[in-house]
Amino acid sequence: MIPPASPRPPRFPYATGGDGSPRLVYGADYNPEQWPREVWEEDIRLMREAGVNIVSLAIFSWARLQPTAETWDFAWLDEIMALLHEGGIGVDLATATASPPPWLTAAHPEILPVTVTGETVWPGARQHWRPTSPVFREHALRLVRQLATRYARHPALVAWHINNELGCHNVYDYSDDAARAFRAWLRRRYSTLDALNGAWGTAFWSQHYSDWDQILPPRLAASHPNPTQQLDFKRFSSDALKDHLRAEREVLRELTPDTPVTSNFMVMPGIKGMDYADWASEVDFVSNDHYVVPGPQDRDELSFSANLTSGIAGHRPWFLMEHSTSAVNWQPVNRAKAPGELARDSLLHVAHGADAVCFFQWRQSAAGAEKYHSAMVPHAGADSDLFRSVVALGRTIEALGPVAGAEREPARVAVLFDWDSWWTSEHDSHPTSRLDYHREALDWYSALLRLGIRADVVPAQDTDLTTYDVVIAPVLHVVPQPLAKELTRYVEGGGHLVTTYFSGVVDENDHIWLGGYPGALRELLGVRIEEFGPLLDGDTVDLDNATTGSLWTDRITVSGPDVEVLARYRTGAYASRPAVTRHTTGRGSATYISTRLGVDGLSTLLPELLAPAGVTSELPEVACGSVELTVRRGDGYRYLFLVNRTDAPVPLPGVTRDVLAGPEPGGDGLVLPPREVAVLRLPAS
Template sequence: MNRLDPADARMDRLRRRLQGVAYGGDYNPEQWPAATWEEDIRLMREAGVNLVTLGVFSWGLVEPRPGVFEFGWLDEVMDLLAEAGVSVDLATPTSAPPSWLAHEHPETLPVDAEGRRIGFGSRHHYCPSSPAYRYYAARITEQLAGRYGGHPALAMWHIGNEYMGMGCHCPVSVAHFRRWLADRHGSIDDLNEAWGTAFWGQRYETFDHIGTPVSHSRLVGAPNPVQELDFTRFSDAAALDCFTAERDIVRRHTPQLPVTTNFMASFKHLDYWRWAAEEDVVSLDIYPKSWDPEGQLHSACNFDLMRSLRGGAPWMLLESATGPVVGEERNSARPAGQLRVRSLQAVARGAESVMFFQWRASRAGAERFHSAMVPHGGTRTRTWREVVSLGEDVARLAGLAGGRCDRAEVAVLWDWESWWAVEGHPDLPSHDVDHKARVMDHYRPLWGANVTVDFAGPHTDLTAYRLVIVPNLYLVDDAGAENLTAYVHDGGHLLMSYFSGIVDEHNQVRPGGHPGAFRDLLGIGIDEFNPLQPDETHGLDHAGHTGTANDWQDVIHLTGAETLATYTDGEQDGGPAATRHRFGSGTATYLGTSPDRETLRRLMLDCVTGAGVTPVMDTPESVEAVRRRGADGTDHLFLLNHAPEEVTVELAPAASKPHDLLAPGAQAYEADRLVMPPYGAAVLREGGER
């Protein structure tokens, strides 16, 4: 008998309770008089809402004074939601400590790298290492878990909110950092070796002499890059400690309920591989700009990343926007119909929910003009009509809950520690190596060709993938390098871009010359890095195609590889810009520059073809095609038109006509083509009767 692991079992209970995909958003009834709550419940029923996140910023309301708890309003709201059949994702409100905590314990307020104490007046105003903060955060969590653990509305727990991991420099954090360093390195001699403190005579005699890295503006020269990297690791760990402490409290009271926290897309300061392992389901907040022509591309990339963090398991979209998002200088309205296709895109790529911030637009506070499910104009608005219509669509997809996306044949490497190391230090050959931009450059042609992608870490088992893409892996430990090398040696296809394999886990340059850990794998040596000046470009030739080299130029000599693309001008005229090396039973392709988009697309799709990767299907440029299985194992083909124009999609011949779950009565298509309206969507259940 197969048994679900505990996280899967908790999520399975949630699916059965919701009877499908979750739909709803952050509900903040404390911003409104009680008379509005009844209207909220009525409108939630009309929109098909079955899950709301509650209490995220409520600490100062449920504990207005130290040790004085006023749960009456929250009791009433929980009861109303339970009566209406709306489940609650109850949050611990610890991301926004109350004013009394800042007043009575000012040491809980964080200190920045300039030595300035951060004030009260926004949110995230706490030091994660503070014993006082941790004590009061645990106490309010204990109160909530004890009071509502058995409440019929409670369906899952939401710990904190959008953890930042930005690091604090107060004396308590300095002491905590020293303890963390002692645990990590073991001895001060080992720390000195790892940090390379012989340079500039920085050797430490005791951990007590070490501080947190200060702002660059307060130093005469450059800081120690390993100290900075270790502090980023420490700040991530300190934030994760806060999460797991609260998680453990609620799990003790309600071991049967899933626990999550909301990630912020591809956020730099937290290693989401580590965080995902500590929760039952990955959750995402994402706010792509509605006017960004590549907004859907960035969303797809982040959706694939979230799905990958727990090995392909379904994830939850906890926050998105029905329309404008605060924070930009000009926040344009969302085009009619775009809300639907962008939301269904998340479900196509593995989401178990479509949720928004927030339910009702605020009249006061810092986000008054952030869009909501119920806008300032109420139910007479187009936004409200689209929210109700989207709720009907989500309900039609109930059978997808618990199903997974097709296993990808391509993996893209994503490693937070390498990201931390490759950006920002003044001694790097270029200060413009942008990890997210490089990933997006490599993801773009795969998405455009409807090639399904997983993300993976350097230590992930890669054997199931036909092709592995490594956009930039500046930092890699020996185990990660050996994993990639073995993957290719055993028959895998790999494409790696410049400035990879350069340093080890201590951010120390690998001996023997570049590209360090991957010299043998790639069959090349790199004599020099030549980052190009902002306006400098060079010509490229790839199989007769003329392109452009931008940003970076490796000076490569071949030690077994063959030339795949060459420079056509400048000092490196005729020299290799891209190479290919047969290694063991596999193939390693290397890009020593950042080609223009069309050249990179050609190079990457050449690797896709060579690896035997099969795209989902061929579609017009604006149409995204993704497959996701239902809970019963049946394939569903999502076709999403991201353009404001009508397009026609040619459907492959099938033994039986697919049924569009979004069409009235899930009607079958009798034609071999599908005409899609602007921002149109179809979910075709393939094979057999519905």
């Protein structure tokens, strides 16, 4: 295991204009090796036309850079690096370790991952390597050292790009290498077998371990594997990938100490195996890939993920490494973006702190698995509406140069996001298999957007809660004692906590807090629950505040005189019993919601929950629900991003000046066209 390096101040590879002023970064993944040499100069000409000032290079180039175990070919990379530098385009150079070349897997099939059922994951796609394979690590670091030595002083190099989307396809490996590494990880965590047996509750089902070598990953079993073993394997798997990131980073820092290092995270739906809040301190600046998944909350989810990325980055600027200009290739139906969506999606990331807007990829591939994935230059070529939209976005990105370096201004409301709770609340053998942690968190965020309330999405760990008036913690299932104490101090100091069903139930080892639910939060919330009441598919319950619950109910007993019942069940097994409660304690309050209310129900309930803190929308009433407001602050200015979430124009009365980018206002104010974004620059008070 590679120890963490000493922390360094966050560094971001800003591009600069001719006068040296900072500007936002704009570009794409670039794969020149897929194209004949004569295309390269046209690419650079078109990049300059579009305003591109950075590209990520060599991401999947290992087989080209190292054709055999003992031969190297850097000539093509030397040439394209020189051409890009001459064109004024910086390079985020990848370490190219994401996909092993055929010669390596043929010589060393022992680097290939193994599935939970014992099947080998064969070459033919990408990421066919074990994060814990010492053989793979040796060959990967040899490549990294060659690249870093050769390009350490290259004038085009502005950043290093470690691997690519670490863990996208190989986060869980059940091989013998993984088993050995898992045991070593457990030894560091628990020190003794007695401590491990206690944490894993191995008295259950005769699972007591008497030797470390008896311990395996949670491979296919006859029934539900040990839940703490499952949780620890998830933690280990995230750490194993983080360890690989560290190993590559240490070579780069040794040979190129002044070049910042990053790796592209994937804060987006369906990606849950990597604890990015834990990874953030390992890179010099946070990067993220995000792709919209069509659905009723698709733009809410884009905003949520960009917001969470900002929270992971500590509200400092971050790098949008990948998103799409239009359709992707990997969804069941790959919808093209409507006019205006390319720019709106991009600028919404900027609104939430991205100082780089980059796409996968520059030129749409003619062959391979991603040939139908959109790009900045589509199959139709530069004479296309898509490329013209790319050029127009480049001009907007240039106009927003003054925003570069500005941090997101904190909101008054925070939504907590916790990887341990995400992993654990969705384990098998629970009261319901229908619980969706991410969806519950997104529902709260969607309801806040509908009400025009600015909110931050932040990791549950290492966040200073006292900076927020209201903290919403949906399904905060895992609550170690220190977190319970921190939440209590927050409330008693004047904060207002809101949490939900299945919160506070277990400790860090996935052991139940005994004495009644919600366990570690029982006294803080002033309620006691003896038994859960999950609902069958299609079943709902009505509340007396005109909302409807689904998925879950609780038989609540109020346990103190300072607990106010905000809503009761009107129907169902717990009719007339409390459904939503608020406990006033100290100078604050703690509220409990015992059922899934969905976006509509939460939108009805939220004003009452926010009232004790005096939180209301900063938008004019006519814009609430139609416009998202996000604020960045820097160099004596506040930058207000106003994003039209709808397909209709939205009036913004009172906005008559200070528009840095977007439509020009008239005498009566600004009318924000469908799917467009306006950015105001106002002096900071």
